[in-house]
Amino acid sequence: MSEALIRVDTPAPGVARITLARADKYNAINPDMIFQINDAFNDALKDNAIKVIILGADGKHFSAGHDIADSVEQYQAAVTASDRQVGHWSDFQAEGTHGWYAAEKEAYFETAKRWRNISKPTICTVQGKCIAGALIFPWVCDIIIASEDAVFSDPVMTFGMPGVEWFAHPWELGARKAKEFLFTADSWTAAEAHRLGMVNHVVPRDQLDERALEMARKIAGKPVFALKLAKEAVNKTLDIQGQANALDAAFYLHHLGHSHNFRVFNWGMDPTNVPGLATTPKKAG
Incomplete structure (x- = not known):
């Protein structure tokens, strides 16, 4: 049995919390x-x-993103070993x-698509910090509440x-800010994310969980079928505007980047500008 990496509880009637x-x-x-x-x-x-x-997440920081300590082979084996077809x-x-491509599409793209459409x-x-792959978690959720110390980056x-x-950057930040943050690899604060429309509310760190629970209680008091219909209506609006196709296309480009790096560096990423990141080249899948 694999180690438990999340915790699940029910902090209020009608509310489930995954941590x-x-x-x-x-x-x-x-x-x-x-x-x-x-699951x-x-x-x-x-x-x-x-x-x-x-x-949500335990600790000072939301998430450092993908655990790049694992080799490609370990990653593919973990996806293969799972019986959770998504x-x-x-x-x-x-x-x-x-x-x-198959392993990453299954584990990181298809799951994200599923969560977005639940x-x-x-x-x-x-x-705290929400870095790179960790952006997927808030971006697939309907509402984002950030603490004042939250910092986002890709x-x-x-x-x-x-x-x-x-690749929801243009949808979450607007096209020009998406380009700026991608090209520079700079981070953006909770206040900036709120200004750009990515974050719904920014609250003091010690109020984060309670504010989320307060909103969850308010939502849980509404008719369940109406909630589902409203969510689907908004998501379908984004799909009609092209979000679903844009995300699919960007994922293909993501893997073109991986393929190039495997070919040149024998690893899925370019270690040139990050000393010590890839001291041992990792074989391509």
């Missing part, structure tokens, strides 16, 4: 964590008593681009990548 519980490793994300979160979302979805889902791909340990309202609470341009798998 990243790997604070000793800055809540770094690996496939086990992803599939545990997916928790599924459980909350199937439980008719649950009307709202909160996603998307439409298989052969996760196939050679070359096939296996790596019919029940979702709230994400973010504190620095993967430095590693030779165009952005993380769930």
